Amino acid sequence: PAEIETIVLSHGHFDHTTGLNGLPKRLQPLPPLVVHPDFWLRRRVALPGREPYELPTTSEEKVRAAGFQVIERREPSSLLDSSLLVTGEIERTTEFEQGLAVHQALRDGEWQPDPLIYDDQALVANVRGKGLVVITGCGHAGVINTVRYARKLTGVDQVYAVVGGFHLAPPAFEPNIWPTVEALAEFGPQVVVPAHCTGWRATHALAAAFPDAFIPGSVGTRYILQSDSG
Numbered sequence: 001p002a003e004i005e006t007i008v009l010s011h012g013h014f015d016h017t018t019g020l021n022g023l024p025k026r027l028q029p030l031p032p033l034v035v036h037p038d039f040w041l042r043r044r045v046a047l048p049g050r051e052p053y054e055l056p057t058t059s060e061e062k063v064r065a066a067g068f069q070v071i072e073r074r075e076p077s078s079l080l081d082s083s084l085l086v087t088g089e090i091e092r093t094t095e096f097e098q099g100l101a102v103h104q105a106l107r108d109g110e111w112q113p114d115p116l117i118y119d120d121q122a123l124v125a126n127v128r129g130k131g132l133v134v135i136t137g138c139g140h141a142g143v144i145n146t147v148r149y150a151r152k153l154t155g156v157d158q159v160y161a162v163v164g165g166f167h168l169a170p171p172a173f174e175p176n177i178w179p180t181v182e183a184l185a186e187f188g189p190q191v192v193v194p195a196h197c198t199g200w201r202a203t204h205a206l207a208a209a210f211p212d213a214f215i216p217g218s219v220g221t222r223y224i225l226q227s228d229s230g
Contacts, residue, residue, distance in 0.1 A: 006031050
């Protein structure tokens with residue numbers, strides 16, 4: 001923890017935020033916390049014929065009271081002397097990455113459709129001589145949307161690595177597996193590391209499509225991606 005300079009949270013879902021709970025006891029002073037403004041929204045899943053299930057929500061009041069400096073940004077921003085890009089809100093440009101229709105958010109006192117989860121954001125680095133490294137959290141924006149947006153923001157077309165959650169695990173997203181694989185192949189990444197919510201079907205499809213680039217994503221693994229000059 002002592003090496004942490006900044007924390008960027010991909011979105012507001014509890015399985016990406018509860019790791020904050022133990023940090024105040026282990027790390028002082030606390031690092032800045034970069035989030036999208038929609039990060040704090042209350043959310044729920046409303047399946048047809050069932051009572052809606054509200055997801056646990058991170059308390060903005062408690063986070064600030066713990067001593068975190070919260071930086072809310074919807075726009076792209078940079079970290080580490082501009083060597084790392086935070087995408088902010090990601091443009092949605094594909095036809096097939098349309099989110100989850102049963103997902104809702106509480107806005108202005110009313111539960112409203114929230115299929116696209118606009119607070120989802122990613123990290124991007126440009127490795128000299130190799131290309132872009134795109135790191136997703138959960139990939140709610142769609143990994144293809146995310147890579148496209150990274151290329152647009154940086155002006156760099158070459159994609160070296162795509163690492164993180166591709167959000168293809170639930171059955172509702174399985175029709176997106178092959179369109180994702182095909183679109184990803186057009187970028188020609190040399191490293192593909194699906195993790196978190198990618199799901200076993202999509203992971204196997206990616207392993208088959210990218211036999212030389214595929215690396216299993218697992219907790220504790222460290223990836224060292226060096227430039228051509230070392």
